[in-house]
Amino acid sequence: MRIGELAARTGVAPRLLRYYEEQGLLKPGRSANGYREYDEALVERVRQIRSLLASGLSTRTIRTVLPCLLDGQFHVRDAAPQTLAALEREYRQLVERVECLSRSRDAVGAYLGAVRALTGAGAGA
């Protein structure tokens, strides 16, 4: 599919799809006329990129992490030791972030629960 369709299906502006390509996150083929040609699988990939970006990871980090996230298709061979070390760091930060966010989530949840209890639980759960 071309960039417009991918944009429509992912809700991500063409501008950004080009940007992600520039950052090495996407590698669409090219038609004879120069148009980008996107594989079906890239729909999911774009969603993943968006998720990771929203979670505070940089495109640089995502470029490192993304190859590992293609459902179980680990291509371990081409993993340079430096890449692995970086990945270990990212993993630790990911763990930290999940913990921090989980705590925040629980705190906010507890607060909302308390408010509902006190105000007669008017809010739709």
Added chain:
Amino acid sequence: MRIGELAARTGVAPRLLRYYEEQGLLKPGRSANGYREYDEALVERVRQIRSLLASGLSTRTIRTVLPCLLDGQFHVRDAAPQTLAALEREYRQLVERVECLSRSRDAVGAYLGAVRALTGAGAGA
């Protein structure tokens, strides 16, 4: 304590501490000479802010969420309905993010596990 000490103890530049104040995340007192005076408890608070920022939350969001994170001291009375609605939204986004980040964490973790298994587990766990 003054801004320099807080910066030293949190590893956060004075510039940023002022910025967080400007964004309504911190409200230090002022000495007679105009210097900011930080309460001991703000050390922890600054760390929390940093974590949330690193997790992709905006200062605006953090400003909404932060009051609920001060260990159980819910001041429910002054909760305007709009604030609560906003908080509900933030909560849902928090849940989403935790899920997204958890997936990424697990994927990276699985990858690292696979690599260790194949390369003789040289990495220090």
Added chain:
DNA sequence: CTTGACTCTCACACCGGTGTGAGAGTTCGA
């Protein structure tokens, strides 16, 4: 009193992710 470390405010600048427009080429249906 002087000096140096610290603080204040203000302002410009960087970077990364994103928006937007210009100008030119391609595709496709009316």
Added chain:
DNA sequence: TCGAACTCTCACACCGGTGTGAGAGTCAAG
């Protein structure tokens, strides 16, 4: 064949978080 809609590249601009510097005030130690 014409025009609308799409694509391309390039470039400037915005915004949020951050760095950095200028110019001035505060304060403690020598």
